[in-house]
Amino acid sequence: MAPRFEPLIEQHHDEIFAYLWRLLGKERRRDGAMDxxxxxxxxxxxxxxxxxxLRPNSNHRAWLYKIATNCAYTKLRQMKSRRDGLLSLETSAAGLGAANGYSPVRKNLAQRVRALVNGLPSRQKVCVTLRYLEDxxxxxxxxxxxxxxESVxxxxxxAIRRLRLILEEE
Known part of the structure; x- marks a missing residue:
């Protein structure tokens, strides 16, 4: 392996894993072949x-996220072609801050927001995930x-407008 490439793996493996974990949501468990x-x-x-x-002065992090997003889109398209329905986005505890001592009301709200994000169009879902969960x-x-x-x-x-409208109606 190229000596300059190994540090990229060490530096970004965990965040790419967390990003794909959140982006793929429940799909990571439903499809036995999917890991x-x-x-x-x-x-x-x-x-x-x-x-x-790759140019030496490139943003390696953004480049890896782009590859991860493309891989996730490909995987989601493959899974979607096998069945109907919307994909779920279930974030890890770190994603929305569900931690020990988290009040049941806030935990319930966080679960509700995750469920609503599930219903967003895929582009909005990816943008919200990258912005608020990946920061x-x-x-x-x-x-x-x-x-x-501007598109982002x-x-x-x-996405936020849609989520607010739904939450206000409840």
Missing amino acids: VEDLVQEVFLRAYESFAG LDYPEIAQILGCSQ RANVYQ
Whole structure:
């Protein structure tokens, strides 16, 4: 393995794993053939294969997130073609801060928000996940998704607006 590539794996493995874990949600358990760690390995394999062509001053983190997002989209498309329905986004305890001492009301609200995020269109779901669960800024998300910052902001805005409307109606 290229000596410059190994530190990338060490530095970003856990965050790429957590991102895919949150993005794929319940799908990571429903599909027996699907394992998040396998997908993480696929991400780093693809990254390694194209690493030589990467400019030295590139944003490696954004580049890895872009590869991870593309791998996740491919996996989600494959699973969606096998069955109908919306995909679930179930975040880990770290994702929305569900921790010991968390009040039942807040925990219930966090579970409800996760369930509502499940119903978002995939682009909005990815934007919200990258922005609020991965804590990336708009320029990084735009670079990862290959779109403008305005597009990312619009997707996040529309997702939040949709979630607020649903929560206010309840």
